[in-house]
Amino acid sequence: MDFLANLGLGFSVALTPFNLLMAVAGVVMGILIGALPGIGPPSGVALLLPLTFGMSPTSGIIMLAALYAGTMYGGTITSVLINTPGESASVVTCIDGYQMALQGRAGPALGIAAIGSFFAGTVGVVLLMLISPVLARWSLAFGPPETFALMLLGLTTVTLLTGESAVKGYISMVVGLMLANVGFDIVSGEPRFAFGVPELMDGIDFLPVAIGLFGIGEVLAGAEVVGGAAMLKARYGLRDLIPNAVDRARSRWAIVRGTVLGFLVGVLPGAGPTVSTFLSYAVEKKVSKHPEEFGRGAIEGVAAPESANNAAATAAMVPMLTLGIPGSATTAIMLGGLMMWGLRPGPLLFEKNPEFVWGLIASQYIANAMLLVLSTAAIPLFVRALRIPYAILMPLIIVFCVTGAYSLKNSVFDVGQMLVFGIVGYAMKRLGYSPAALVLALVLGPMAERALRQSLIISDAGAAIFFLRPISAVLMAMAFMAVLVPTLRGIAAVMRRKERVAASAG
């Protein structure tokens, strides 16, 4: 089996002292970034990306992937103890996690999340390892129409990220596409929308945009609030974390369901860990024998979403590695990193850079084991970090953002661009738009445009090409469904409201 040989190669790469160190550093920084409100996985990856330029790409991706896994757990600590999510994939955990903490059960809440994260992360890597090579081989047959259909699916499902208004989600996405149009046209070489500014001719770099939207945007949103929220006191000795027999019995299948659901959602291009947590919480409430306990400290309400987000974070790497399409805002930034390291994500990555892909896969096993150790043994340390007043944390994050944006290309223009998008990001957050959709569209835009135009050249300008080829037709149908379903649901909601108004009037 060459599969075992590949895994062996992977571990020989991942177990070198430097790469091990990068995995540990990634997990530790990830837990911290996840735990600290005001800085989440996308800004964490964007800020640390410049640090990886001095290393080999393999060490770089090992650190960033470990960091991503760490953030998924780190957010839990904040959700449970402070009732504010450390990052968006832990929003749901606040509901029952904080209730458990109020009942003096913060320990088991954190414990079950650690166990669920470890299980889901490990199963996620196994699935990633089994599915990716197959998918990569299969997608070698993809032509421009299939690629475009897949990108369209990614762009339409990303709007699932926005809870309140589908229209605003699509607006965010389309504005991202417009920004992606700035710069040299890939086919004709025309410098579009550059207005003679040399920096714009190369296109709008997504990294300063991401650092601004997620880093500065979040900081500004946090700056509104005076002081920090009170933290609950709890005991975090190893023994306090172990869930009791009832907890374990109730959580067992919740963790399994969360893992499966999280992986499925994560594999979809566009929909990432955050969506998976909301879905998995809803599912648990449906299948539970005592749904009335949800919202009052049901342990399934912590176990399932916390498993789902780790599974989804791992699964989001499947489309990134095999198809070159990111499954979430964070993997969109990683994908940008891959391209900056000079690697071409997509099916050929598995053939041309096996040490990179398999090193990453093997390191994910190690990262998950580290995560379990750190998330049980080192909780008091991370809790102490949460005590840093926001008044100190906030300026520090801004300094990281400014230095990070500058160090990308040693350019003050990038810093200015980051700042502008920081203000945009704050406004978007405030008004209910989706920064994640914008970043994803900005990354996918140029690839989608190339695939679209190549397809239309092949077909001699006929749009039928997207619907006559079987794979592309299925993907297009899924993309249309992704637009249609929320639209119909929106219309249904309006009708119901009208009926109610009519009923109360009559």
Place this chain on the structure above:
Amino acid sequence: MRSADRIAGAALLAIAVAFAAFALRQYPYWGENGPGPAFLPFWVGLVLAFLATLLLVGALRSRDPGEPWLPDGTGLRRIGIVLGATVAYVALLGALGMTIATALFLVVLVRWPDRQPWPLAIAVAIVVAALNYVVFVHWLHVPLPEGPFGF
């Protein structure tokens, strides 16, 4: 939120139309053997115009003013301070250099909105600015903007 949606809808509609029209005027829509550089911008502009119209119409017809979309007085002032300090920080990078600008920025922002004690503000500023210098300039060899003293 309703008034914000009205303003945003109108502004986005204008941007969308301008974007599509500019693309059509400046760049060819169709090239020799396929879609030209204006092809996608035109359609993207059209889609945004449609979405912006949806947003605008929805907001115009809504009778519910919704939550206020601007933060209240204190919140607004705090954001103003943070934003102002950050803009000044970025503007001064070139003249003062990264290290001095960072230290000044940190003193101001740690001290100001939440009245942290002076010694803490100064200590944070010195430690972080120095660490920033060591990590980026010495370890990563990033030539951060230099000030009058060479750092």
